[in-house]
Amino acid sequence: MAERTFGRPEALTDVSTHYCPGCHHGIIHRLVAEVIDELKVIDRTVGIASVGCSALAYDYFNVDMVQAPHGRAPAVATGVKRVHPDGVVFTYQGDGDIAAIGTAEIVHAAARGERITTIFVNNAIYGMTGGQMAPTSLVNQVTTTSPYGRKLESAGMPIRLSEMLATLDGAKYLARVAVNNPANMAKAKAAIKKAFEIQIAGLGFSMVEVLSTCPTNWGMTAIESGVWMEKNMMPYYPLGTFRSGEEVAK
């Protein structure tokens, strides 16, 4: 009998997700679950779901989960981690959650060097509520609350959260990745694994920003979305590592 080489990670539950076709959340969930499996921390991991498309992540990860108020996941994660310092605690947040309503919570969790890991999914739009402008929406991007395109004069430039957090010494690992092709998926998984390892080693805060598509609210097919992301998002949100874990606090 042939050996089974591919299956569902133990850290994912056996249910269908509610994510739209072409959305990257499913891939990102899987990569996080694979890392939890490989690090053998399923028994001491607590995930914090946020508000947005990934609000129901608590149904998909096969670990203890807490559903947090909008933007507050890093504060909730702080509470969990301070009670269980040996736990592996991660937040899973979208761009509206983390870079608008939850800006204070993520900045201060990073500043404290909180030993948590944040998976930040950036698709440049509010997905769950139906395609409104996000703090990460690109200039001139048309959304339901920027029907004439995001105006630089009134909305300013989109926030590059990873670069912003890179000014904080408590943030020990910060990387921006994508999952739009197999090569990028491999890099994304390596980054997520590194982020978890930084936490487990007790070094400080770690975050992986994953660029993602939203075909439904971008009004495109899955394939068009991938092209749009590469053409429009990647130039403004360059992939790379902003803190590698090697920096020494001044």
Place this chain on the structure above:
Amino acid sequence: MSEKILMKGNEAIGEAAVVAGCRHYFGYPITPQSELIEYMAKRLPQVNGVFLQAESEIAAINMVYGAASAGCRVMTSSSSPGISLKQEGISYIAGSQLPCVIVNVQRGGPGLGSIQPGQADYFQATKGGGHGDYRNIVLAPNSVQEMADITIEAFDLADKWRNAVMILGDGALGQMMEPVEFKESSSKPVEKPWAATGRRGRAKPNIVNSLFLQPDLMEKHNHVLQDKYAKIQAAETRWEALNTEDAEVVVVAYGITSRIAMTAINKARANGIKVGLLRPISLWPFPTEPLAELAKTAKSFVVFEMSAGQMVEDVKLAVNGSKPVYFHGRTGGMLPTPKELYEQIMSVANGKGGK
């Protein structure tokens, strides 16, 4: 500790929390509760606890949400404007049925208000405060000793019912010094098999959640909450009755106001007026039945509060129109004097009504 020591109310709450086994505190500075956050900053490291000064009241209550989810005894404290900021988290705590203790050392309001004592957060504390159908257990001490005792009890009640317990004090109680004794406590954290601790060998994950997208499941969850609240009402209503047996006038007051009221009541008694005090200790659940019972014998009620009239509505609901209910309040951080309360009692007793 078993001997009496002199302590501020705010500090007594802090020490009582430690006695109750609280080892996690998340807060943000605000007057007039700052002695409490400062006490915890000093005290918790001595008992290997966690003290964290959060970036905001919102972050602090969400850290409480996380720590309570993770299964520990946890407390936060603030004063009126800060408690307003915590309401989002308190609603989630109610929805997810998490035990925790929240202290409100009330000051004058609305807005930034004043930093002097107030009781104008009664509606916010007892009627929900945040969104959705929920209740916090609300306890209102009236002395430094009772602040200590109630704090220990608050942790037990929170664990017993998987519910937030709010200790509703005020700037006067928080700041004033009185002798206090910390009795040995048998209070112990309970098993929390629902907590998000990491599975640690458990077959199924635990999920702490207040989201129910299906309307029928949302309603079912609300029924679970309402059933719990009904049980709490039946089991945990607390009050003190002083000189009410023969009282024709019943004063209703809580917290610091009840202390001032007692001075006025004693003076009126000395002048032959049959007046007593019904002091709600639990503001939710409210002592509706004891008040309804007194309404059978008393001629009138007079409610004293440091607000423009909030608890008076609950007294009226309890008395249910059977007897007149008068009200006298001060606001903005002004403490009523015994003299003005005495004059109110005399006016009501002489059939001239209240203000």
